[in-house]
Amino acid sequence: MTTLAFFQPGLYHLMAVSILLLAAGVAVILSKRNAVGILMGVELILNAAGLNFVAFNHYVWDSAVNGQMFTLFIIVLAAAEAAVALAIFLNFYNNFDTINVDQADELQG
Amino acid sequence: MFSTLAQGNPSNSLAQVAPILYLLFAGLTVGSAWMIVISQNIVRMAMYLLFTLGGVAGLYFMMNAEFLAAIQLIVYAGGTLILIVFGVMLTSKNPFMQLHTMWWERVLAIALGVMLAVIMVIALANTPVTQIPSDQLPQSHDVHTIGMALLGPFLVPFEVAAVLLLVVMIGAAFMARRRA
Numbered sequence: 054m055t056t057l058a059f060f061q062p063g064l065y066h067l068m069a070v071s072i073l074l075l076a077a078g079v080a081v082i083l084s085k086r087n088a089v090g091i092l093m094g095v096e097l098i099l100n101a102a103g104l105n106f107v108a109f110n111h112y113v114w115d116s117a118v119n120g121q122m123f124t125l126f127i128i129v130l131a132a133a134e135a136a137v138a139l140a141i142f143l144n145f146y147n148n149f150d151t152i153n154v155d156q157a158d159e160l161q162g
Numbered sequence: 163m164f165s166t167l168a169q170g171n172p173s174n175s176l177a178q179v180a181p182i183l184y185l186l187f188a189g190l191t192v193g194s195a196w197m198i199v200i201s202q203n204i205v206r207m208a209m210y211l212l213f214t215l216g217g218v219a220g221l222y223f224m225m226n227a228e229f230l231a232a233i234q235l236i237v238y239a240g241g242t243l244i245l246i247v248f249g250v251m252l253t254s255k256n257p258f259m260q261l262h263t264m265w266w267e268r269v270l271a272i273a274l275g276v277m278l279a280v281i282m283v284i285a286l287a288n289t290p291v292t293q294i295p296s297d298q299l300p301q302s303h304d305v306h307t308i309g310m311a312l313l314g315p316f317l318v319p320f321e322v323a324a325v326l327l328l329v330v331m332i333g334a335a336f337m338a339r340r341r342a
Binding site: 057058059060061062063064065066067068069070072073074075076077078079080081083084085086087088089090092093094096097100103104107108110111112113117118119121122124125126128129130131132133135136137139140141142143144146147152 | 177180181182184185188191192195196198199204207208211214215218221222224225226227229230233234237238241242245246248249250252253254262263267268270271272274275276278279282283286291292293294296299300303307308311312316319323326327330331333334335337338340
């Protein structure tokens with residue numbers, strides 16, 4: 054029972070999840086060559102941020118919902134960002150016949 | 163623990179199950195997130211992303227943010243992930259397409275991620291935070307409060323988000339159109 058009491062969720066438990074999620078997102082962005090895979094890393098980082106906002110809202114703030122509002126807008130912006138990014142990737146794939154981000158070096162000087 | 167549950171003391175039983183639910187959802191979230199890092203198949207990565215988003219929704223449920231958990235499941239797991247899966251399908255020549263990275267690149271990325279995590283843990287340990295005592299935690303953030311906040315103090319961001327979604331819709335359709 055004592056081990057379970059240690060895992061009684063508090064702010065630090067949720068922030069541990071958030072930190073590991075952020076680290077996973079950064080690792081995904083750094084290690085993937087597929088543009089859609091990099092987009093998944095961005096989604097992980099946005100989720101980590103949203104989790105932080107809700108955790109601080111619940112465990113530190115009072116009964117107001119300001120943190121939840123921020124997370125709501127994060128979700129909206131993530132959906133919008135995914136739509137635009139996938140449109141760009143589709144355009145890139147139609148023009149270059151690949152989705153490898155290393156090939157996207159046309160703008161290099 | 164389960165005997166306490168069976169007696170049906172609502173506030174006490176939630177505190178009894180909370181650690182198990184936390185371990186379940188946190189393990190699902192973090193485990194799937196790191197499986198995305200390890201995995202090389204883009205379709206499997208999308209599948210693990212689904213589990214991660216579901217785990218985060220479960221954590222939202224545990225923090226009494228029911229509305230946000232539902233939105234997370236509907237918009238993220240239902241909308242954004244479908245969009246990503248469509249992106250995967252439209253941009254791969256064969257279903258088993260793998261863009262391999264060098265092993266040392268993967269090791270370097272994982273090492274950088276772990277270093278970032280360590281730095282943030284150190285920063286967190288050195289930051290004083292005054293938490294609400296666990297018996298005074300808000301029992302629920304109901305939808306009524308969220309609705310009043312959206313149309314009250316957050317009205318301007320709400321409307322800007324509406325305009326942004328319109329711009330994104332037009333922009334994405336314009337960008338992804340097939341040229342003649």
